[in-house]
Amino acid sequence: KAGVTQTPRYLIKTRGQQVTLSCSPISGHRSVSWYQQTPGQGLQFLFEYFSETQRNKGNFPGRFSGRQFSNSRSEMNVSTLELGDSALYLCASSFGENQETQYFGPGTRLLVL
Amino acid sequence: GEDVEQSLFLSVREGDSSVINCTYTDSSSTYLYWYKQEPGAGLQLLTYIFSNMDMKQDQRLTVLLNKKDKHLSLRIADTQTGDSAIYFCAEWPNSGGYNKLIFGAGTRLAVHP
Numbered sequence: 001k002a003g004v005t006q007t008p009r010y011l012i013k014t015r016g017q018q019v020t021l022s023c024s025p026i027s028g029h030r031s032v033s034w035y036q037q038t039p040g041q042g043l044q045f046l047f048e049y050f051s052e053t054q055r056n057k058g059n060f061p062g063r064f065s066g067r068q069f070s071n072s073r074s075e076m077n078v079s080t081l082e083l084g085d086s087a088l089y090l091c092a093s094s095f096g097e098n099q100e101t102q103y104f105g106p107g108t109r110l111l112v113l
Numbered sequence: 114g115e116d117v118e119q120s121l122f123l124s125v126r127e128g129d130s131s132v133i134n135c136t137y138t139d140s141s142s143t144y145l146y147w148y149k150q151e152p153g154a155g156l157q158l159l160t161y162i163f164s165n166m167d168m169k170q171d172q173r174l175t176v177l178l179n180k181k182d183k184h185l186s187l188r189i190a191d192t193q194t195g196d197s198a199i200y201f202c203a204e205w206p207n208s209g210g211y212n213k214l215i216f217g218a219g220t221r222l223a224v225h226p
Contacts, residue, residue, distance in 0.1 A: 004155075033213060043201065043216040056213055090155055092214075101144070102214060104156040 001027055004093050004105035012111045018079040021108045025072050025093030032074040033102060034066060037088040046089075049074055078110075086112045119202050119217035125224055131189040133220045135202030140183060142204040146214065147176065147187045150199045159187070159200075189222075197224045 005024045013019050025032050034046040045058040049068035066076040072093075078085055088107045094100035118136045125131045137145065143164050148156040162169045162176045162185070169176045175188040189196055199219040206215060 006155075035214075042218050043214075045213040045215075048213060058213070092156075101146070101158065101161060103158060104148070106155040 004091055004103055006089075006091050006105040006108050008108060009106065010109050010111075012113065013081050014113050015081055015083060017081050018077060019081060019110060020075055020077045021089055021091075021110075023074045023076075023091030023093075023105060025074070025091075026103055029093035029095050029103075030072050031094045031096070031100065032068055032072065033092045033094075034074070034076050035090045035092065036060075037090060037107070038086075043090070046076065081112045083112050086110060117202055117204055117215050117217035119200075119220045121218060122221050123223070125192050125222070127192060127194060127224055127226050129192055131187075131192045131196070131222055131224075133187045133189075133200050133202075133222065135185040135187075135217055137183050137185065137202070137204040137215075139204055139206040139215075140180070142206055144205045145176075145178065145185050146203040146205070147174075147185075148201040148203060148216075150201065150219070152198075156201065192222075192224050194224045194226075197222055 007022045031050045033048040036044045047066050048056045052068045063079045068074045088109050090104050090107045092102035092104045094102045116138050144161050146161040147159040149159050150156050160171050160174050162178050173190045177186045199221050201219045202217040203214040
């Protein structure tokens with residue numbers, strides 16, 4: 001069974017631009033979570049979706065948004081990029097509605113210049 | 114509050130055992146996890162333990178859980194150079210309606226000949 005895939009793997013943007021990252025969960029998994037990883041802040045939770053509904057959101061500004069499609073694929077969007085948004089963005093999927101083990105993708109490394 | 118703590122660095126000789134320690138805060142956490150991250154990669158799930166267990170063994174990996182002290186450890190037997198990576202401890206809080214993993218800062222394991 002294929003693992004979690006994320007596209008693109010690397011991205012370079014400039015301040016003020018916006019970016020969309022994509023995540024395809026493991027087949028059959030319905031929950032997708034997003035995390036931001038930076039050297040300074042470590043791994044921080046962004047949001048979690050289940051059956052197209054956002055169930056939980058981390059402490060990030062409104063510039064960070066996401067959505068989930070009916071096939072469980074998810075996208076996250078960051079508008080008006082800032083230098084501090086440079087990070088590794090990790091997507092994780094899990095099977096069911098309740099707490100489940102999360103499996104991570106390889107991440108998208110975003111560099112904002 | 115949410116806080117998972119780990120020591121930041123561990124150096125071991127090849128062939129020795131490595132022990133990585135972690136303390137967590139939410140006594141209601143049902144599952145506790147260990148993830149491994151190699152350079153430039155996402156998070157790889159190594160193992161997890163259910164809170165009603167004291168120990169779990171999986172090949173070279175042994176997880177010990179002391180629920181009273183909220184202490185989790187990961188022992189890697191016969192440590193190899195391929196084990197060099199960052200190891201993250203994570204808890205899934207069962208209180209507050211969370212649907213997310215809370216990560217420690219990660220322990221960088223360096224294996225030398």
